[in-house]
Amino acid sequence: MSVKHNIQTTDLLIIDEVSMVSAKTFNKVEVLCRKVRDNNKYFGGIQVILSGDFYQLPPVPNKIIGDSGSHCFKLPWFDDCFPHKVQLNIIHRQSETALIQCINALEKGEVSNENVAFLNSLDRPLPNEDTAVHLYARNYDVDIFNYNKLQQLQGDLKTYKSTDVGSDFYLRKFLAPKNLGLKVGCHVMLVRNLSDTLVNGLCGTVTQLNSDSVDVKFIISNKLSTVTLKPVVFTTYDPADKEYLAKRTQIPLKLAYAITIHKAQGMSLKRVVVNCEYCFQPGQIGVAVGRAEQVEGLRVCNFKKSMCRKHPSHVSDFYNNFTLGILKDDLSCCRHVIENNGEKNDDSDSDDDDNDDDDDSNDNTCTYAIDDNFNSDSDFSDSEIEKLEVLDSFIETNVLTKDQSSSQAKAAIDSVFNEYVGSHLENDMKSFKMTILENFSIFDEWYQSQISIIEDIGLISLPEGEKNYTAKQQHDFFMKFHKHLNSEEYVNSVKSTISMYSKDEGTSAIYYQFMTAILFYLERRFFEDLPSHLNLQEPESIKNIPTSDELSSPARGKIRYISGYVLAKLKHNLSIKIRNSLFAVGSESKIAKLQDQMNILSSLCSSYDVLLNSSIDPESLEETKRKQNERESLTNITDVTFDFFSKLETLCRQKLSHINLVEHGKNLFSYVTDEILNDKCLFDLWVQTLTSNYNIQYTSSDNIHNIIHSITLSSENYIDIYNSAVHLFLKVSFSQFRRDYLTFLKKKNGCFVRCHLYLLFFPQFKIFSQLKISAK
Numbered sequence: 001m002s003v004k005h006n007i008q009t010t011d012l013l014i015i016d017e018v019s020m021v022s023a024k025t026f027n028k029v030e031v032l033c034r035k036v037r038d039n040n041k042y043f044g045g046i047q048v049i050l051s052g053d054f055y056q057l058p059p060v061p062n063k064i065i066g067d068s069g070s071h072c073f074k075l076p077w078f079d080d081c082f083p084h085k086v087q088l089n090i091i092h093r094q095s096e097t098a099l100i101q102c103i104n105a106l107e108k109g110e111v112s113n114e115n116v117a118f119l120n121s122l123d124r125p126l127p128n129e130d131t132a133v134h135l136y137a138r139n140y141d142v143d144i145f146n147y148n149k150l151q152q153l154q155g156d157l158k159t160y161k162s163t164d165v166g167s168d169f170y171l172r173k174f175l176a177p178k179n180l181g182l183k184v185g186c187h188v189m190l191v192r193n194l195s196d197t198l199v200n201g202l203c204g205t206v207t208q209l210n211s212d213s214v215d216v217k218f219i220i221s222n223k224l225s226t227v228t229l230k231p232v233v234f235t236t237y238d239p240a241d242k243e244y245l246a247k248r249t250q251i252p253l254k255l256a257y258a259i260t261i262h263k264a265q266g267m268s269l270k271r272v273v274v275n276c277e278y279c280f281q282p283g284q285i286g287v288a289v290g291r292a293e294q295v296e297g298l299r300v301c302n303f304k305k306s307m308c309r310k311h312p313s314h315v316s317d318f319y320n321n322f323t324l325g326i327l328k329d330d331l332s333c334c335r336h337v338i339e340n341n342g343e344k345n346d347d348s349d350s351d352d353d354d355n356d357d358d359d360d361s362n363d364n365t366c367t368y369a370i371d372d373n374f375n376s377d378s379d380f381s382d383s384e385i386e387k388l389e390v391l392d393s394f395i396e397t398n399v400l401t402k403d404q405s406s407s408q409a410k411a412a413i414d415s416v417f418n419e420y421v422g423s424h425l426e427n428d429m430k431s432f433k434m435t436i437l438e439n440f441s442i443f444d445e446w447y448q449s450q451i452s453i454i455e456d457i458g459l460i461s462l463p464e465g466e467k468n469y470t471a472k473q474q475h476d477f478f479m480k481f482h483k484h485l486n487s488e489e490y491v492n493s494v495k496s497t498i499s500m501y502s503k504d505e506g507t508s509a510i511y512y513q514f515m516t517a518i519l520f521y522l523e524r525r526f527f528e529d530l531p532s533h534l535n536l537q538e539p540e541s542i543k544n545i546p547t548s549d550e551l552s553s554p555a556r557g558k559i560r561y562i563s564g565y566v567l568a569k570l571k572h573n574l575s576i577k578i579r580n581s582l583f584a585v586g587s588e589s590k591i592a593k594l595q596d597q598m599n600i601l602s603s604l605c606s607s608y609d610v611l612l613n614s615s616i617d618p619e620s621l622e623e624t625k626r627k628q629n630e631r632e633s634l635t636n637i638t639d640v641t642f643d644f645f646s647k648l649e650t651l652c653r654q655k656l657s658h659i660n661l662v663e664h665g666k667n668l669f670s671y672v673t674d675e676i677l678n679d680k681c682l683f684d685l686w687v688q689t690l691t692s693n694y695n696i697q698y699t700s701s702d703n704i705h706n707i708i709h710s711i712t713l714s715s716e717n718y719i720d721i722y723n724s725a726v727h728l729f730l731k732v733s734f735s736q737f738r739r740d741y742l743t744f745l746k747k748k749n750g751c752f753v754r755c756h757l758y759l760l761f762f763p764q765f766k767i768f769s770q771l772k773i774s775a776k
């Protein structure tokens with residue numbers, strides 16, 4: 001049955017676990033129902049019941065589709081559409097008072113010392129712990145636990161390899177694994193809705209492994225049934241370009257000895273081990289502990305009071321304003337007509353009540369992303385997506401026209417985005433790029449207007465038909481272009497365009513940077529043919545470089561912050577490699593090596609609260625915390641690790657100098673990388689750092705061969721991580737140098753406009769190899 005038919009014939013829609021449904025998704029569902037049913041009542045007149053607990057897990061933000069993860073009740077039309085709210089006060093899953101009280105406290109983030117003592121008392125082995133479900137915050141830990149568990153199970157391992165098409169970025173977000181390793185008797189979970197009874201999240205046991213299918217025993221409606229599962233297609237669809245970003249064909253199963261807390265929300269579990277490490281969301285530990293039915297079947301590991309976060313105040317406000325409202329017998333009170341409310345709701349990207357202004361700009365648009373983020377799998381089958389495309393005829397979308405100017409605009413977006421790949425702004429820029437493409441016409445309008453402004457400036461300053469422009473003509477152009485950049489008209493045009501995409505002040509500055517980079521891209525098109533032998537005055541050395549000891553606490557805090565980012569990024573990359581290798585044929589030694597690297601990286605980090613008690617430099621920690629926007633869950637480095645990175649920072653500042661820039665031009669980055677990687681003192685410090693944090697693991701029963709093997713492996717890993725950590729840190733330093741250099745030129749050099757433009761046009765200082773700059 002098609003999705004469209006389902007929407008047209010539904011009378012009552014029940015949405016459970018609504019705390020995890022974002023405002024953006026919820027809004028799209030409302031618009032879709034209204035448009036498909038061609039009925040102007042909320043949800044096209046479908047009666048909607050929401051159930052859930054907003055003190056449980058909040059929605060997962062998805063930057064790729066511009067979803068900030070706001071709660072659905074923040075939508076401006078929510079109260080109008082849902083006038084009746086009912087609170088269920090009787091708890092049936094648990095009966096033990098201490099447990100119930102503790103779950104409530106955890107969900108609200110108001111944990112008392114008694115609660116802490118109670119939770120700590122639950123860190124003991126369970127009877128039959130082998131049969132318990134283990135809950136973790138991160139997919140990585142879940143996959144590793146399942147991998148180890150399957151290795152321990154008797155029997156032959158069979159690996160089902162997926163068939164993949166598309167980008168790795170999206171492929172790794174599918175719940176169905178790349179390599180599905182199974183043994184007869186293993187515990188698995190269905191990761192796809194296949195029918196009314198075979199639903200996403202259903203657990204069972206493998207009974208037979210066939211060449212291209214798997215037999216699984218499930219309990220369905222209190223009866224045991226064996227089902228043969230064949231591969232199905234998982235897809236991620238890009239509504240802006242109307243194309244698939246990724247497709248994976250795989251048997252819709254996943255090992256289920258461990259699952260994420262997100263996946264477990266809604267379950268009741270008889271025996272459960274909750275691992276609190278890396279819990280970062282408000283309500284997350286409460287949800288995990290709340291899965292247990294009895295204290296007897298609950299183990300809680302690695303709990304710390306500091307992990308309990310409070311929900312934002314709008315959640316408690318929501319409950320404080322709870323009211324049943326006026327309930328009419330015929331329920332006509334629940335079927336409002338939208339027209340009466342001034343067309344409040346459309347499918348603009350607004351996902352909270354601050355964004356009402358956006359509405360007119362996007363009237364009647366409806367795009368929908370099939371979004372496979374880390375805990376929610378697409379429930380649409382492949383053929384259903386094709387059917388969904390039919391809906392486009394109902395809905396006037398801002399679809400990209402394929403005319404030339406639009407494709408040029410897209411090329412501009414791609415080119416500018418590429419400048420940020422690998423930088424700390426990459427994710428933000430990617431998210432903005434996706435947002436633009438979703439609602440392309442807003443950007444395109446701005447883009448076309450800027451083209452005509454620059455063309456005007458060009459025409460005035462650089463007469464058509466001339467082959468070589470004089471220095472005066474070029475100067476004239478640069479000055480006018482610069483004047484435009486600083487004009488109120490330009491600033492307002494960018495601001496108003498951005499405001500149609502986002503109201504979040506935190507991201508606006510970054511988006512502003514993106515739009516201005518687009519302008520430089522446009523300008524560059526005029527100058528591709530210009531002779532590039534302009535003379536530059538030689539600037540003085542940029543600034544004095546402080547030694548590690550002279551660094552101020554904000555500077556130390558910044559080094560901690562950047563190093564934390566570098567290590568987090570390396571850990572993330574490693575976890576992707578490990579997850580992709582699990583169960584791949586012949587990958588055991590590779591996995592062991594990568595896991596060792598992960599342990600080494602972890603040994604360089606520490607949690608914020610541990611650091612606060614142990615660090616000799618609490619001042620710089622405060623600064624790091626401020627830079628991390630009060631988010632203590634981000635990666636922090638130990639004091640010993642700090643010593644290494646501050647030495648690295650000093651070296652970077654010494655090597656990234658004007659003299660080296662003049663000498664090495666566009667090869668500056670690779671020159672400095674080689675120099676630093678070959679610095680013996682730095683490498684010595686690295687080895688000291690690692691050996692003081694990390695011990696090579698071997699047991700007393702290991703023979704000498706095994707011990708030497710471990711040492712060799714660890715030494716290789718030390719070098720691998722050294723290379724990647726230095727390389728990434730240097731990239732960050734390099735972009736900082738670029739910014740400092742620009743500022744310097746702006747202040748000190750009369751030709752700053754020219755430099756400024758060239759520096760921005762030619763990443764990696766390419767232009768300097770062509771310019772005649774001489775060192776003193």
Ligand SMILES: Nc1ncnc2c1ncn2[C@@H]1O[C@H](COP(=O)(O)OP(=O)(O)OP(=O)(O)O)[C@@H](O)[C@H]1O
Pocket residue numbers: 052053092093265266267268290
């Ligand atoms: N009225 C009832 N009488 C007896 N048992 C009930 C009743 N309602 C629910 N239960 C039992 O309580 C347990 C929890 O129910 P349910 O999963 O519906 O709660 P929930 O509020 O959705 O929980 P959560 O949101 O934490 O997942 C289940 O085992 C269910 O069978």
